[in-house]
Amino acid sequence: MTDSAVIQERSRRRWAYVLLAPSAFWYLALLVLPLIVVLVYSVGERAETGGYQAAFTFDNYLNLGARWTAFQNTLTLAPAGTLICLLAGYPLAYYLAVKASPKTRLFLLILVVVPFWTSFLIRTYAWMFILGGRGLPQLLDYIGIEGVRLINTPLAVLVGIVYGYLPLMVFPIFVSLEKLDKRLLEASEDLGAAPFATFRQVTLPLSAPGVITGCMLVFILLMGEYLIPQMLGGGKVFFIGNALVDLFLQSLNWPFGSACAMALVVIMVVTVTLYLKATRGTGGRDVSLM
Amino acid sequence: MLRGYAAFVYLFLYAPIALIVLFSFNSGNNASDFQGFAFSWYVKAANNKLMLGALKNSLVVAATSATLATVMGTMAALALQGVRGPLRTIFDGLTYVAIMVPGIVIGIATLIALVTTFDAANALIAGIWPGEAPPKLGLGYGSIIAAHTLFAMALVIVIVRARIAGMDRSLIEASADLYADPVATFRQVTLPQLMPGIVAGFLLSFTFSFDDFVIAFFVAGSQQTLPIYVFSSIRRGVTPEINAIGTAVMLFSLTALITAQVLLRRGRKPAG
Amino acid sequence: MTDPRKEFIAQLRRYQMGSISRRHFLGVTGLGTAMAVLAGAVPGLRPRPTFAAGEIGDKVSLTSWPNYHDQANLDAFAEMTGATVELTVFGSNEEMYAKLKAGGTGWDVFVPTNYTIQNYVDADLIDPLDLAQIPNYDPASLTDPRMTEPGSIGGKVYAVHKDWGTTGFVQNTKELPDKITSWKEFWDITKDKASGRVMVHDYQLTTIGNALKYFGYSFNSNDEKELADAEKLLIEAKPHLFAINSDYQPSMRNGDAWMSVAWTGDGKQLHKDIPEIVYVLGKEGGEIWSDFYAVPKAAPNKKGAYALINYLLDPEVNTKELLFHGYPVADKRVIAKLPPDVANDPIMYPAAELLTPLEFGASDVLTNPLRAEIMARFKSA
Numbered sequence: 001m002t003d004s005a006v007i008q009e010r011s012r013r014r015w016a017y018v019l020l021a022p023s024a025f026w027y028l029a030l031l032v033l034p035l036i037v038v039l040v041y042s043v044g045e046r047a048e049t050g051g052y053q054a055a056f057t058f059d060n061y062l063n064l065g066a067r068w069t070a071f072q073n074t075l076t077l078a079p080a081g082t083l084i085c086l087l088a089g090y091p092l093a094y095y096l097a098v099k100a101s102p103k104t105r106l107f108l109l110i111l112v113v114v115p116f117w118t119s120f121l122i123r124t125y126a127w128m129f130i131l132g133g134r135g136l137p138q139l140l141d142y143i144g145i146e147g148v149r150l151i152n153t154p155l156a157v158l159v160g161i162v163y164g165y166l167p168l169m170v171f172p173i174f175v176s177l178e179k180l181d182k183r184l185l186e187a188s189e190d191l192g193a194a195p196f197a198t199f200r201q202v203t204l205p206l207s208a209p210g211v212i213t214g215c216m217l218v219f220i221l222l223m224g225e226y227l228i229p230q231m232l233g234g235g236k237v238f239f240i241g242n243a244l245v246d247l248f249l250q251s252l253n254w255p256f257g258s259a260c261a262m263a264l265v266v267i268m269v270v271t272v273t274l275y276l277k278a279t280r281g282t283g284g285r286d287v288s289l290m
Numbered sequence: 291m292l293r294g295y296a297a298f299v300y301l302f303l304y305a306p307i308a309l310i311v312l313f314s315f316n317s318g319n320n321a322s323d324f325q326g327f328a329f330s331w332y333v334k335a336a337n338n339k340l341m342l343g344a345l346k347n348s349l350v351v352a353a354t355s356a357t358l359a360t361v362m363g364t365m366a367a368l369a370l371q372g373v374r375g376p377l378r379t380i381f382d383g384l385t386y387v388a389i390m391v392p393g394i395v396i397g398i399a400t401l402i403a404l405v406t407t408f409d410a411a412n413a414l415i416a417g418i419w420p421g422e423a424p425p426k427l428g429l430g431y432g433s434i435i436a437a438h439t440l441f442a443m444a445l446v447i448v449i450v451r452a453r454i455a456g457m458d459r460s461l462i463e464a465s466a467d468l469y470a471d472p473v474a475t476f477r478q479v480t481l482p483q484l485m486p487g488i489v490a491g492f493l494l495s496f497t498f499s500f501d502d503f504v505i506a507f508f509v510a511g512s513q514q515t516l517p518i519y520v521f522s523s524i525r526r527g528v529t530p531e532i533n534a535i536g537t538a539v540m541l542f543s544l545t546a547l548i549t550a551q552v553l554l555r556r557g558r559k560p561a562g
Numbered sequence: 563m564t565d566p567r568k569e570f571i572a573q574l575r576r577y578q579m580g581s582i583s584r585r586h587f588l589g590v591t592g593l594g595t596a597m598a599v600l601a602g603a604v605p606g607l608r609p610r611p612t613f614a615a616g617e618i619g620d621k622v623s624l625t626s627w628p629n630y631h632d633q634a635n636l637d638a639f640a641e642m643t644g645a646t647v648e649l650t651v652f653g654s655n656e657e658m659y660a661k662l663k664a665g666g667t668g669w670d671v672f673v674p675t676n677y678t679i680q681n682y683v684d685a686d687l688i689d690p691l692d693l694a695q696i697p698n699y700d701p702a703s704l705t706d707p708r709m710t711e712p713g714s715i716g717g718k719v720y721a722v723h724k725d726w727g728t729t730g731f732v733q734n735t736k737e738l739p740d741k742i743t744s745w746k747e748f749w750d751i752t753k754d755k756a757s758g759r760v761m762v763h764d765y766q767l768t769t770i771g772n773a774l775k776y777f778g779y780s781f782n783s784n785d786e787k788e789l790a791d792a793e794k795l796l797i798e799a800k801p802h803l804f805a806i807n808s809d810y811q812p813s814m815r816n817g818d819a820w821m822s823v824a825w826t827g828d829g830k831q832l833h834k835d836i837p838e839i840v841y842v843l844g845k846e847g848g849e850i851w852s853d854f855y856a857v858p859k860a861a862p863n864k865k866g867a868y869a870l871i872n873y874l875l876d877p878e879v880n881t882k883e884l885l886f887h888g889y890p891v892a893d894k895r896v897i898a899k900l901p902p903d904v905a906n907d908p909i910m911y912p913a914a915e916l917l918t919p920l921e922f923g924a925s926d927v928l929t930n931p932l933r934a935e936i937m938a939r940f941k942s943a
Contacts (some may be wrong), residue, residue: 012372019369020381022362023443027384030440031391034399037406049681049929051663052402066935069942088299095296108296110547113493115303117543118310120501121520122536126306133818134323149758151818152805166303175449175490179456209452216389224392226504231524234805235764238942241394241504246941248398248508250656250766251934252663258402261395268390323816339646405665426860429666512623512648512668512862522651525628525809 035265042258050252060259067260070243071267077154077239078222081161085218086211088162089169093210094203096170097177098185109174116167124160124231131156131232152234160228165221169214176210177203212279216272223268240264307540314533331534341535344519348500351431351515355438356496362439363446364488367454368480370447388444397508400437404429404509429511437505442495449494453487622866623648625658625672627853628809629831631874632886639873645866653808654765655928662687662858669858670867673724676712676852677923683715688856690718695868698875700895709852709892712922721854722871725889727826728912728920729768729849732810736838737820745775745844748821749799757802761810761822766937767923768823768849769796769806775846782924789936796940806941814839830888830909841909847919852892 045055064071096108115123129135131150140148150156180203188198226241235242240260247257314332318325335341370381391399408427416424461483465475503517510518516539523532624631628651636647650669652658655678661667663685674682682688693699699722704710706726713721731748738756742748752760762769771781773792783789805813810822814832824832829841855874857867873879877895884891884900890910891897897905904910927933 016369016372019365020373020377023366023447024381026362026436026440026443027381027388030400030436031384031388033407034396034403035387035391037403038395038399041402046931049684050660051685067938067942073942091292091295092299095292099292100296110544111300112303113497114540114544114547115307116497117500117547118307118536118540119517119520121503121517121524122310122532123306125520125524125532126310129309130306132813132816134816163302163306166299171490171494172449175486176452176456178486209455213448213452220390220392224394224504226394234761234803235807235941236800236803236805241392243938243942244394244398246934246938249660250654251931251938252656252660252929253931253934254402257398261398265387265391265395268392269387272390339640340648343646343648401664408666426862427666428668428860428862430668433666511666512625512650512670514648514650518650522628522649524812525651525653 038258038261041255042262044255044258046253046255050254052254055255060256061263063256064259064263067240067243070238070240071263073238074223074225074240075267077157077161077237078219078225081158081165081222082215082219084158084162085165085169086215089166089214090173090207090211092166093170093173093177094207097174097180098182098203112167112170120164121227121231124164124228127156127160127163128231131159151232152236154233154237156232157229157237160232161222161225164228165218168217168221172213172217173207173210176213177207180206208279212276216275219272220268223264310533311537311540313530314537316530316533319529331530332538335531335534335538338531340514341516341519341531344514344516345535345539347431347513348516351434351438351506352496352500355435355442355499356492358435358439359442359446359495360488360492363443363491364450364484366443367447367450370451371454385444385447388440389448393441393502393504394508396437396441397505400433400505401429401508404433429509430513433509433511434506434513434515437509438495438499438502441505442491442498445494445498446488446491449491450484450487453484457483618643618645618866618869619863620644621646621648622863622870623650623668623670624870625650625652625667625669627651627673628653629811629828630673630887632883635874635879635882635886638879639870642873643866643869645863645869647870654763655767656765659928665860667858667860668862670861670863671855671857671870673853674721674856675923676854677925677928679712679721679854679856680715680925681928682856683720687859688720689859690720691722691857691871692868693719695865696722696872696875698872698877700893703894704892705894705897706892708922712852713854713856721856722875723892724853724855724874725827725884725887725891726850726852727889728843728917729772729823729825729851730829730841730843732814732822732824732829732832732839732841734814734817734820734836734839737817742821742842743845745772745846745848748844749773749776749795752799752821753802756821759804759818759820760799760802761805761807761813761819762803763808763810763823764806764941765808766933767927769940770933770936771923771927772823772844772848773799775844775848778846781847781849781921782927784927784930784932786932789932793936793940796936797943800940800943826890826909827888830907833909834888843912843916843920845916845919847921849923850917850920851923853889 041052042060043056043058045053045057045059047053092112096105096112100108128151131137133151135150137148137150140146184202184206185198188202189195193201224241225239226245229235229237229239229242244257244260244264247253247260313324315327315329316324317328317330366381370378373381408429412424412426415426419425457480461479462475465479466472501517502515503521506515506518507521514522516535520532520535622645624636624647626649630651631649636649640646652661655675658672658674659678659681662669662672662682679688691699699719701710704723709726710723713719713723731742733742737759738751740747740751740755742751762772770789770792773795774781774783774788776795777788777791779785779788779792783792804819807813810819810824811828811832813819814822815836824841826841829839832839833841855871857864857871861867874883875893877893877899880891880893880896881899884896885904888910
């Protein structure tokens with residue numbers, strides 16, 4: 001290596017540090033520090049009148065079983081919701097990126113994003129009405145299907161999930177499909193590959209980073225979901241997010257809440273790491289993180 | 291068939307929105323019983339100072355945190371290309387965890403960490419403050435922006451890096467071979483290629499922040515963001531005013547998106 | 563030095579000419595304090611628009627409950643003082659307490675319920691009120707010490723009475739014509755005819771409390787065995803519930819729910835709009851409570867806070883508030899202004915024999931960890 005190359009390398013490094021500094025600071029102040037505080041709280045005790053009192057005990061972790069149902073509900077409905085979002089979102093993203101004419105593509109893409117810009121709460125509120133007694137059940141009643149109850153059931157929560165998070169699934173898949181070189185598809189077709197084979201061997205692997213990112217985004221948001229079960233589940237469908245809100249804002253058991261939060265973080269990290277290990281290789285080297 | 295399916299998805303996406311819009315013109319004051327056509331709820335919403343304040347707060351918070359996240363995230367994504375070793379591992383790990391930690395945990399963790407820090411800082415300020423009423427740190431805009439930026443920044447890092455990974459490197463190499471200086475290469479070759487990722491990252495960040503309820507619910511002070519206001523309103527019992535607000539916000543977003551698109555098109559070189 | 567009297571006259575002239583603001587005039591002449599004392603003593607002197615625009619800042623935050631304030635009154639306050647009222651509503655006292663305890667809220671005025679005031683004082687979150695700044699607070703006109711005393715702790719007034727109420731249930735008699743008079747019937751019919759149509763609060767105090775009443779136990783019981791009975795009942799009833807949610811008005815209004823645990827004012831509001839919805843007090847008893855105005859220690863705008871409380875306690879304003887929210891106020895000056903049909907309203911002012919068995923919630927019940935766990939198990943079951 002020549003001297004000038006070494007100098008260049010050094011200045012490159014220095015630049016890299018400068019560029020990394022703000023985000024590193026943010027991570028330290030708003031991620032590492034808060035998580036340490038939560039960790040400290042999680043081995044503490046609930047003060048007599050609620051809140052936190054310094055202590056060193058693992059009781060809060062040993063007591064996690066008390067929220068087993070909440071974990072169970074979350075761990076069933078979150079993956080189910082993610083899967084449904086993927087199944088529903090992929091064809092749309094594919095249509096937008098590959099089939100739609102370039103002229104309308106952008107317009108159609110905007111149409112997917114626009115609902116996302118209306119308040120999530122208002123959209124969920126619309127479903128409270130649609131699934132409530134004066135909505136769909138009344139319509140079904142007219143055509144002779146009586147006594148259907150939708151609102152405040154796990155099904156209602158699932159509908160809300162798909163509705164709320166579909167755009168989040170479509171967007172990353174679209175981004176990765178859009179990069180896909182259409183000549184590859186044409187080449188594959190020209191070589192006589194069946195459409196499905198083309199899809200399986202060309203499109204799907206190339207869109208994998210988008211699928212992986214989309215699934216992760218939706219899954220992560222669902223694992224911490226609070227509003228949808230609260231509004232469409234009527235407080236009867238209890239997610240870990242609802243348990244956390246109750247522990248912090250109702251029963252003031254901050255240490256136990258912190259332990260639940262830590263458990264949730266660990267579950268997330270383990271599940272997602274396993275998931276990424278399992279999907280490694282499909283995502284390409286440089287996006288292996290995601 | 292795919293087209294039909296797409297149409298169905300759009301129906302699914304827009305039926306509830308159509309309902310929101312329809313009921314925003316309801317003359318009755320019940321959000322679920324259509325009694326006649328009226329414009330009165332828009333007038334009411336336009337005069338609702340609280341709601342306008344919440345909307346303004348939300349816009350400020352979303353714009354600030356999306357900008358911060360996009361700038362810092364893009365910087366980090368570019369820098370990470372040239373960084374190896376433990377620093378890279380740690381940074382990747384942090385990005386990974388930032389994305390992994392659910393919003394609700396971020397909200398709770400930020401709340402207790404900030405409050406603990408503020409308590410200590412306020413005691414310190416009170417101790418050294420010469421005047422009578424020392425300034426007090428508290429939850430507010432800053433805390434919401436800070437917490438939103440965290441998640442959004444990690445998101446931008448991931449998106450931009452995915453874009454970098456898919457980038458056509460031969461162009462950069464060609465540019466370097468032609469002895470273009472690095473800044474010019476960056477501006478004329480790298481940045482345009484990254485732009486879709488950066489824009490996507492910004493849009494996602496803005497959307498996330500504008501719509502976030504749960505983090506703001508924990509870390510907001512007495513300021514309300516629009517989602518917090520709407521949540522309160524649903525508790526108070528909903529009138530079609532909420533529908534009018536939702537419709538207005540949607541129109542606003544649509545206009546903003548279209549304007550941005552037109553501006554981007556115009557800015558693009560014709561040969562592009 | 564100039565002659566103070568001359569100086570005073572000069573200032574008065576300038577004030578009359580409009581070259582200095584009223585606030586400046588009162589400040590430089592030291593009349594401000596004197597006026598405040600006078601205003602408190604002589605009702606006729608109470609200046610209505612007490613504040614020059616901007617004097618108390620441009621906003622005062624009020625943390626309260628859903629359907630609890632007439633927006634017209636808050637608007638009028640803003641008109642008068644230039645300070646917009648930033649209203650936030652909460653779902654439960656626990657939530658309110660937790661948020662304030664966590665700190666940094668920026669609240670100026672909030673509305674705690676009787677049994678929480680002790681907790682706020684213990685946690686050092688509120689100070690005794692400076693009553694001189696609330697001339698409209700008049701202990702002599704308060705009618706019922708049971709409703710107003712919880713605001714005073716150790717002889718100091720930490721919070722002033724807003725209104726009081728009971729926790730019973732609302733019933734849609736068109737969908738559910740049965741005559742239901744007790745909590746026993748409430749829970750039995752929930753598991754039977756009204757299955758899928760009943761709501762309970764997302765609030766351990768009332769939900770567990772009224773399940774305890776099924777067995778005739780105290781609403782405030784912390785007894786393990788009694789709580790275990792209540793839990794069993796709640797878990798049995800859970801599949802039959804429409805929702806666990808303290809915001810029951812929308813569902814009662816659109817007919818999805820036929821019955822819900824409810825507070826007086828919501829009962830009143832629902833009955834007014836939909837006459838077939840009635841408000842019932844379980845004959846075994848249940849909860850009676852009263853709400854207060856208090857100022858957090860950390861309130862950023864204390865001046866505005868006092869101005870707002872004083873304004874809301876003005877008998878005229880307070881009466882308008884009552885007519886809006888439907889909760890009784892234990893203040894002679896307000897009661898005197900009520901139209902007869904309101905003053906004799908059986909929902910707002912129930913018969914004495916119905917009130918007798920009611921209990922005030924106890925502060926240790928609010929923070930009892932066992933009750934919190936039972937509520938969590940009930941919700942996640």
